[in-house]
Amino acid sequence: MTMDGKTKKHLEVLREMRTRAVLGGGQQRIDQQHERGKMTARERLALLLDEGSFQEFGALATHDFSAFGLDKHRYPGDGIVTGFGKINGRRVAVFAQDFTVLGGSFSEVQSQKISRIQDLALESGIPVIGLNDSGGARIQEGVRSLAAYGEVFVRNVLASGVVPQISVILGPCAGGAVYSPALTDFVIMGGDSCMFLTGPEVIKAVTGEQVTALDLGGADVHAGRSGVAHLATDTEVEALALTKLLLSYLPQNNNEDPPQITPEDPINRMDESLNDLIPDGENTPYDIRDAIGSVFDQDSFLEIQPNFAANAVIGFARLDGYSVGIVANQPCFMSGALNIDASDKIARFIRLCDAFNVPIITFVDCPGFLPGTGQEYGGVIRHGAKIIYAYCEATVPKISIVTRKAMGGAYVAMGSKQMRNDVTFAWPTAQIAVMGAEAAVRVLFRQEIKSAPDPALREQELLAEYREKFFNPYRAADVGQIDEVIEPRETRPRLVRALEVLRTKVQMNPAKKHGLTPI
Ligand code: HXC
Numbered sequence: 001m002t003m004d005g006k007t008k009k010h011l012e013v014l015r016e017m018r019t020r021a022v023l024g025g026g027q028q029r030i031d032q033q034h035e036r037g038k039m040t041a042r043e044r045l046a047l048l049l050d051e052g053s054f055q056e057f058g059a060l061a062t063h064d065f066s067a068f069g070l071d072k073h074r075y076p077g078d079g080i081v082t083g084f085g086k087i088n089g090r091r092v093a094v095f096a097q098d099f100t101v102l103g104g105s106f107s108e109v110q111s112q113k114i115s116r117i118q119d120l121a122l123e124s125g126i127p128v129i130g131l132n133d134s135g136g137a138r139i140q141e142g143v144r145s146l147a148a149y150g151e152v153f154v155r156n157v158l159a160s161g162v163v164p165q166i167s168v169i170l171g172p173c174a175g176g177a178v179y180s181p182a183l184t185d186f187v188i189m190g191g192d193s194c195m196f197l198t199g200p201e202v203i204k205a206v207t208g209e210q211v212t213a214l215d216l217g218g219a220d221v222h223a224g225r226s227g228v229a230h231l232a233t234d235t236e237v238e239a240l241a242l243t244k245l246l247l248s249y250l251p252q253n254n255n256e257d258p259p260q261i262t263p264e265d266p267i268n269r270m271d272e273s274l275n276d277l278i279p280d281g282e283n284t285p286y287d288i289r290d291a292i293g294s295v296f297d298q299d300s301f302l303e304i305q306p307n308f309a310a311n312a313v314i315g316f317a318r319l320d321g322y323s324v325g326i327v328a329n330q331p332c333f334m335s336g337a338l339n340i341d342a343s344d345k346i347a348r349f350i351r352l353c354d355a356f357n358v359p360i361i362t363f364v365d366c367p368g369f370l371p372g373t374g375q376e377y378g379g380v381i382r383h384g385a386k387i388i389y390a391y392c393e394a395t396v397p398k399i400s401i402v403t404r405k406a407m408g409g410a411y412v413a414m415g416s417k418q419m420r421n422d423v424t425f426a427w428p429t430a431q432i433a434v435m436g437a438e439a440a441v442r443v444l445f446r447q448e449i450k451s452a453p454d455p456a457l458r459e460q461e462l463l464a465e466y467r468e469k470f471f472n473p474y475r476a477a478d479v480g481q482i483d484e485v486i487e488p489r490e491t492r493p494r495l496v497r498a499l500e501v502l503r504t505k506v507q508m509n510p511a512k513k514h515g516l517t518p519i
Helices: 005-022 027-035 041-048 067-072 108-124 143-159 175-183 200-207 213-217 219-226 236-247 272-276 288-295 340-355 373-378 380-393 409-415 437-451 455-470 474-478 488-502
Strands: 055-057 080-087 090-097 128-134 165-174 186-190 194-196 231-233 302-304 312-319 322-329 360-366 398-407 423-426 431-433
Touching: 041 080, 041 090, 041 128, 041 236, 055 108, 080 108, 090 108, 108 128, 108 143, 128 175, 143 175, 165 175, 165 236, 175 194, 186 194, 186 219, 186 236, 194 213, 194 219, 200 213, 213 219, 219 231, 231 236, 272 288, 272 488, 288 312, 288 322, 288 360, 288 488, 312 340, 312 488, 322 340, 322 409, 340 360, 340 380, 360 409, 373 380, 380 409, 398 409, 398 488, 423 488, 431 455, 437 455
Parallel strands: 090 128, 128 165, 165 186, 165 194, 186 231, 322 360, 360 398, 398 423, 398 431
Antiparallel strands: 055 080, 080 090, 302 312, 312 322
16 A cells, blocks of 8 residues: 555655754754763663663654744753663663754753653653763753753652663753752763752853853763762763663662672682782771772672772672672771761762662771861761761661771761571671770770870770770670671671571561651
8 A cells, every 4th residue: 555645745754853863952062962972862862772762752842932043943852862762672761852953942841851751760760860960050040941851850750769860961050950960869970070069150140150061060070079079081982881881780670679680700709919908007007998809709899989088989899690789988098087078978879778778888997086186066966877877777787897987976876686687697806895905995994094104005005905805896795796707818708698698588577657867
């Protein structure tokens, strides 16, 4: 049967509109985007998704505004590409802002398109990935574009903890455009992207300060200082590859477990060098990532926020092919002491793992919370409480390994049975005490040292006595606080077996609307 003329005409119209949609803001704008070293929204999606898997929704939607010349800027799709696709065979909902259309500015139509896939993703239990490249609220649409943000934010929040949400920042992300990413689980910044609430022009007008967009909110700022970004890459291509990798550690939704990949690393592999990892010097630093790299499946460690609060290490890895979340103190940065930023970093990650059924494995080597007015004035009590809250609240399997210092709050917060830790191992080098030797002796024996015939000698004696008593794991093991003192090289097989036991763990928290996390 041949097509009649009318059908043919209809198809021609559709095809022409689709061709226009693919061109976004036009070839000239696409060329400009390329000249800036950036890909278009569609090129990005093509890299992110399995070939041929993308099905677009709302490709032809356009706005209906005419103020400030907007009628001359009606483009099919309205500056955003949305739909569903697959990553390594797993379904994902995606949106990609198109900077070639009015700077990717956020419009009512954009909001409707994003909201639509957010709704479908939430109902079907599918992760949402947003590729952001936007100048913020579309100025010409006034309050309509501001209100439109609210539609997306509320869906971000309702989906939080139900389906993974990942934001990839691939250009400017200004004004309201930063808040949807900030509400999601992960922010990945690629290339010369930047995030800021108020742009350089506004800052200049209001304060007179001159600052570039990158200095204001580039990846160095957000992956290193502010903690807004969780990962950063030099290029867009790397950012998209990292997104796929990150997704592989996560389940599709909170009712599923993360996928197990076929394990290749033998579960009984023991690394003899781990027995020499802890230096002889009590305060000599070592890199906890050496332990992590050795214990978990080969090359499986994906560190999150490596440059923010480096005194704590967090990330995903695999153990016998199963996804696990790792929290560790980092003795080679600030002696691994906990501070405000490390508390925020750790607490948020624990809650993320708990929400998505990822067991948590904690390596403890921490002299305690960082002392001083800077931390106290900044609210280290409030922030440190987040770690305690998060560990107590988490019902996923939790295993701790005390490698060296577990002093005071660090022991209680990061490894203690009382806070519902399931299994605690200690290496023979563990030191479990209320505080370090110097501080303890000063508090307890100030008078005795002062009145001794040789104060320095007496202090040394008391220090030695304190270390002898507390700087080992056996006291804690005697009273059942440590389940087993193990050789460091045994850590991998012991962890695999402990996790095997805990895999079916069921623990419930009391029913409530929600707790009051000390945010
Ligand atoms: C409408 C916009 C726009 C916007 C950019 N454009 N931002 N159009 N609304 N918000 C348009 C520009 O006019 C320009 O159009 C095109 O997009 C490309 O922008 P350029 O400025 O040429 O690009 P570039 O030099 O790369 O600078 C990008 C930028 C800058 C850093 C994003 O455009 C900028 O500072 N925009 C404003 C950012 C901002 O302050 N947004 C906050 C909005 S208020 P032509 O046709 O000239 O090429 C907000 C509050 C919401 O979002 C709060 C919710 C909680």
